[in-house]
Amino acid sequence: MLSLFLIVIAAFFFTGIVVRTKSLASGRKGPGIMQPIKDVIRLFKKGAVYSKTSSIIFQIAPTIYFSSVVMAMLVVPFGQSKGLISFNCDFIFFAYVLALGKFFSIISALDTGSSFEGMGASREALYSMFAEPALFILMGSFALLTGYTSFQEIFAALHIGSYLSYALATLATFVLVMIAMIENSRMPIDDPKTHLELTMIHEVMILDNSGFDLGLLLSAGYLKFAIYGALIVNLFVGMVDYQYAIPLFFIIQFLMAVVVGLIESFMARFRMNHNAQFIVALTSVSLLIFFGAILILGKFN
Amino acid sequence: MISTELLLNLSWATALIAIVFIVLVKPNSKAYIAALASVITALSTSIPALQALGGATSSVSIFAGSFLGSIPIKIDGLSAWFILIINFTSVTGAFYGIGYLRSYQNNSAKLSLHWSLYVVFQLSMVWVCMLQHSFAFLVAWEIMSLSSMLLVIFDGHKPKTLKAGLNYLVQMHISVILLTIGFIWVYATTGSFSFDAFSTFFANNNNIWLFLIFFVGFGIKAGFIPVHSWLPHAHPAAPSHVSGVMSGVIVKLGIYGIFRVITFLESDFLMLGEIILSVSVLTGLYGILNAAVHRDFKRMLAYCTIENIGIIGIGIGLGLIGIGNNSPLLFFLGFSGALLHVLNHSLFKSLLFYSAGSVYQQTHTRDMEKLGGLIKQMPKTAILFLIGAIAIGGMPPFNGFVSEFILYNGLIEALKTGDITQTSLVILSFAGLSLIGGLSILTFSKTFGVVFLGSPRKKLHTVPQEVSKIMLFPQYIIVAVMLLVAFFPRFFLNSIQCILQDGLKNIAIFSSVASYSDNIVAVNYYFILLLVVVGIIWGIRSLMVKNREQQTEGTWGCSYVAPNSKMQYTGKSFSKPLGKVFSFLLIEEKKYAELSDGEIFPKKRKYVSHYKDFFEYYIFNFVTQRIVFSANYFKFIQNGRMQSYVLYGILFVVLIVVLTGLNVLK
Known part of the structure; x- marks a missing residue:
């Protein structure tokens, strides 16, 4: 339960912090931290414009996308406290329910009959597909290491003991940050601030959404970032008491937002055709974690 | 209580009587007679099957002359599971076929x-x-192959269809040769044709080779790589209700055969399990990769069948590893995942083939690049296809997730037990299965999006309309059963547990399995929760937007004012990046004429691009070409002159006489 509140609170500030960091890095003052939320609220109050080409799919897709993110959020634990739903292999449910949302966002992009949106949809489908094995190998290695299979039990049992496990935690953080970047269509995979439709991924898919639906899509994006942030926090929190764990949660989320802002300020986006290679490389980092895990378990002899 | 023998006799008697009537009645009632016969056959064989699932295995035997002796017929849990699936899909196929033909x-x-x-x-x-x-098994198997081959070539006047049929026929007979070798081997060793002889054989001989012969033999039917190449030809060529049944159940009979042989296995489980697991993951990946790039939507579905056979195979492999590791939990998770996926796949694949068939019936094209926007003319078909697509992608809240979830559980379990070889293999399979899931989302979002969404890409000769009720009805029934599996998985898992308890190797299924299956069946609560969340948000949305103004405008075209429907993203371009990444496996063949030097005013020209099957293109075509090439040297034997043929006859007779005289032949 606790994770739910924390994620929602973090989602309120996360994107604001990213935007603020980018503004400061480029020497501007920038909008207030709550600006993204204000944008969403404004969108919620607006009417909508629908494309002539689109069908019912286009109207239900944002709702299903948002719901899938909410369901994924319910699975994520926080330290000792379980998520609202927690069962063996819940991380598979987590991945597949997010996939459902993605499926609908892809077909809603195709529903508009726009070539730009189709292009974005194609890229989104490809990149998120490549990111999947990295997450699964990561979670599989943790399951192997700890002997548990649900998010909460895995994270609770992850002890930072030997030097090797420090290395594993670092690699896992890297993988999770990168998966978060891919899933949320941020740099270096996708540039949310680009102005050319041909080079966008996520932004171009939602070109035709407006009003309430766009608000849903944006807020789902904020939540998604906070969810991945919460997963990273869980790597470190483990069985730490709440009085330390909760501040730690916000510190790590804050740091992650700042890092994202800094990456986006000082890095250029990868070339589109190198993205696939980059994402597949993530899988090999995950495999490193796996080999680390079997080293720790002493399976090599 | 009606005796099983009577029911079984009823099943074939119905077929004979039905055939007489089908030939005699008017053309428009033939289909109804067939559907009725299909229902009666289904009922008469499903009753003993249901009893068998309840634990009452029925066995009878037929006396078939002095050569064959008595033929044992047994309906145990495993047979029952497949019989029920066959009957359900065949009946829906028959009803759909009434409208389709x-x-x-x-x-x-x-x-x-x-x-x-x-x-x-x-x-x-x-x-x-x-x-x-x-x-007797081989006879029935042969009748099945031949009848399905003739069903495939319904449109026999098209050369392509005929070629697909012949391809199927030849490959099925390669399969039969392997099965025959296997059976003869068992007969030669044990002296019995009965399946019980397998136990004796496996108990006293090396298990690996005989099993592998059967695995390849049945694998051709099932469509494991590299012996899958009949599927992508036969499925698109057949009429859609036949492709639905073929893809839904006939390939599953290959799986049945593999399962049946497994029940007799005695040793080498671990190794065989690892072999099957590796082959299956590769099959799954190969199938879905090809499905992603093809533009013929029925061929896409055929490749997707190969993918799902891979998923089922992962379960079989895990189950075998479970026996090898002496882990009842893994045994249960692997085999139950496989069996449940057999059911699930027969449901959503027949649904997808039927709805794809409806599209084909209305538009007369299987090329998705010519379609688009069909959701407006055929909303029910579109929704049915969408449900099938979500389910086959393994996404909640449909039945595909349940079986894939069991398999993921099995993979995690296999990860924890076993040595480093197994762990490494399993983690790669784990990643492979997740990649298969991601790819099937790409494939089906592309197919659904291109066929049903957007605007029409090409003007069709007739305006497509929603298909008739008799074609929609079987699809609704399939969706209902899919929802049953998704929301009441306990019922199905309990049946599977019964099958596994008595049918397969007797590993004591201890209590941990029961608690584990509790955990699995609990997913239906999360499905319900998901639906509730969707409902709530949709409710809020409806309330919020009720009094807002809504406008309808053209799609945002980035300020370009004259967009047309040909500018839409095509399916080909949607999957092109994927095709590029896997270009070593997905061979693209392009045909086009380059601009020649000095051609200032280019004329209209054609550009054709097709994806070729890696194994067919590089391996089978190569081998057959070589065979044909070397066979050419023996052409002089068949020279068309009667004199030579008479000479061959005389030579043969002389040879026989001489060899007998020399006591070589006895």
Whole structure:
């Protein structure tokens, strides 16, 4: 339960912090931290414009996308406290329910009959597909290491003991940050601030959404970032008491937002055709974690 | 209580009577007779099957002359599971076929042949699952292959269809050769044609080779790589209700065969399990990769069948590893995942083939690049296809997730037990299965999006309309059963537990399995929760937007003012980046004429691009070409001169006489 509140609170500030960091890095003052939320609220109050080409799919897709993110959020634990739903292999449910949302966002992009949106949809489908094995190998290695299979039990049992496990935690953080970047269509995979439709991924898919639906899509994006942030926090929190764990949660989320802002300020986006290679490389980092895990378990002899 | 023997006799008697009637009645009622026969056959064989699932295995035997002796017929849990799946899919196929073939009313002979064969086809499939006698099994198997081949070439006047049929026929006979070798081997060792002889054989001999012969033999039917190449030809060529049944159940009979042989295995489980697991993951990946790039939507579905056979195979492999590791939990998770996925796949794949068939019937094209925006004209078909697409992608809240979830659980379990070789293999399979999931989302979002969404890409000769009720009805029934599996998985898992308890190797299923299956069946609560969340948000949305102004405008075209429907993203371009990444496996063949030097005013020209099957293109075509090449050297033997043939005859007779005289032949 606790994770739910924390994620929602973090989602309120996360994107604001990213935007603020980018503004400061480029020497501007920038909008207030709550600006993204204000944008969403404004969108919620607006009417909508629908494309002539689109069908019912286009109207239900944002709702299903948002719901899938909410369901994924319910699975994520926080330290000792379980998520609202927690069962063996819940991380598979987590991945597949997010996939459902993605499926609908892809077909809603195709529903508009726009070539730009189709292009974005194609890229989104490809990149998120490549990111999947990295997450699964990561979670599989943790399951192997700890002997548990649900998010909460895995994270609770992850002890930072030997030097090797420090290395594993670092690699896992890297993988999770990168998966978060891919899933949320941020740099270096996708540039949310680009102005050319041909080079966008996520932004171009939602070109035709407006009003309430766009608000849903944006807020789902904020939540998604906070969810991945919460997963990273869980790597470190483990069985730490709440009085330390909760501040730690916000510190790590804050740091992650700042890092994202800094990456986006000082890095250029990868070339589109190198993205696939980059994402597949993530899988090999995950495999490193796996080999680390079997080293720790002493399976090599 | 009606005796099993009577019911089984009823099943074949129905088929014979039905064939007579089908030939005699008017063209427009042939289909109804066939559907009725299909229902009666289904009922008469499902009753003993249901009893068997309840734990009452029924066995009878038929006396078939002095050569064959008595033929044992047994319906145990495993047969029952497949019989029920066969019957359900065949009945829905028959009803769908009534509507699908309605436009062929003027071709009475063709319809008679088609529907008679359909009845025989269903009967033979059911009997394949019951016969426990090698020879009788092969006869039923052969009837099944032949009848399905004739069903495939319904449109026999098209050379492509005929070629696909011949391809199927040849490959099925390679499969039969392997099966025959296997059966003869067992017969030669044990002296019995009965399936019980397998136990004796496996107990006293090396298990690996005989099992592998059967695995390849049945694998051809099932469509494991590299022996899958009949599927992508036969499925698109067949009429859609036949492709639905073929893809839904006939490939599953290959799986049945593999399962049946597994029940007799005695040793080497671990190694065989690892072999099957590796082959299956590769099959799954290969199938879905090809499905992602093809533009013929029925061929796409055929490749997707290969993918799902891979997923089922992962379960079988895990189950075998479970026996090898002596882990009841893994045994249960692997085999139950496989069996449940057999059911699930037969449901959503037949649904997808039927709805794809509806599209084909209305538009007369299987090329998705010519379609678009069909959701407006055929909303029900579109929603049915969408449900099938979500389910086959393994996404909640449909049945595909349940079986894939069990398999993921199995993979995690296999990860924890076993040595480093197994762990490494399993983690790669784990990643492979997740990649398969991601790819199937790409494939089906592309297919659904291109066929049903957007605007029409090409003007069709007739305006597509929603198909008739008799074609929609079977699809609704399938969706209902899919929802049953998704929301009441306990019922199905309990049946599977029964099958596993008595049918397969007797590993004591201890209590941990029961608690584990509790954990699995609990997913239906999360499905319900998901639906509730969707409902709440949709409710809020409806309330919020009720009084807002809504406008309808053209799609945002980035300020370009003259967009047309040809500018939409095509399916080909959607999957092109994927095709590029996997270009070593997905061979693209392009045909186009380059601009020649000095061609200032280019004329209209064509550009064709096709994806070729890696194994067919590089391996089978190569081998057959070499065979044909070397066979050319022996052409002089068949020279068309009667004199030479008489000479061959004389030479043969002389040879026999001489060899007998020299006591070489006895």
